[in-house]
Amino acid sequence: MMDVFFIERDPYAPLRHCYPVSKILYEGKSEYQEIMVIESPHFGRVLILDGVAQCDEKFEFIYHEFISHIPLYAHPNPENVLIIGGGDGGALREVLKHKEVKRAVLVDIDKQVIEVSKSFFPTMSVAFEDPRAIVVNEDGYKYVQDYEQEFDVIIVDSTDPVGFAHVLTTEEFFRYVFRALKEDGVYVGQTESIHYHPDIVRRVQKSLKKVFPIVDLYTAVIPGYAGYWWSFSIASKKHPVRNPSREVSVQTKLYSADMHRHAFLPESFYQKLISG
Ligand code: AG3
Structure with missing residues (x-):
């Protein structure tokens, strides 16, 4: 064959x-x-x-656990969560594991991705059946502009920042995200590989630093992405992010309080990376 x-x-x-x-x-x-x-x-x-x-069936849990539990555990009481993108439902599934979450709004511009996930990826799309999940098919860039002090955590689970997803990594967008977050809100977004795409990592980190007082970067190895250490840029209005702020109790395959701490790069390596 x-x-x-x-x-x-x-x-x-x-x-x-x-x-x-x-x-x-x-x-x-x-x-x-x-x-x-x-x-x-x-x-x-x-x-x-x-x-x-x-995402792939076998390893999607790594990406989705890391993009969700690190910001949600950095926050002491995440009740109201917004996910931009994430139409497969994987991040939503992880977010809804937190009993503190009362409402998770998923805004994906492309309804068809959600439909395809419902047909082919039942272990991710199962999240859409949770009564706390609200699905909106709109442009996430426009959606955040309508809110002020609304969300505890905003997760941007988008495609690579080329084409229509590029606007989700601009300083203008981060200003809307900042405004849409409550006074102690936390933001996270996937920012590509630190080895293959360091320019993107630097650009996003620089823009976030202009808007948020606390900005950091953590990584995970996602076997399905070409790039070894995949990065997530995290920004916070008030809470430190390098440690969970409450006891880790959700059922996960990989994420734990130790993994949370180890996902962050040592300060000297991080500073060197983002200063180029
Ligand atoms: N979204 C980010 C995927 C990035 C993949 N990039 C790449 N392989 N160059 C994943 C969506 C999962 N919910």
């Missing part, structure tokens, strides 16, 4: 990541992007948007 591979179309990566393909399960085009689901030996089903792998 012939070997078939999906080769990622990541415009920044100096190396190409590829998944072996055993089957193409879905191929479609929404108003915003190309959507594809493949079956891959070892990884299981993989969601691909505009030629870039977003």
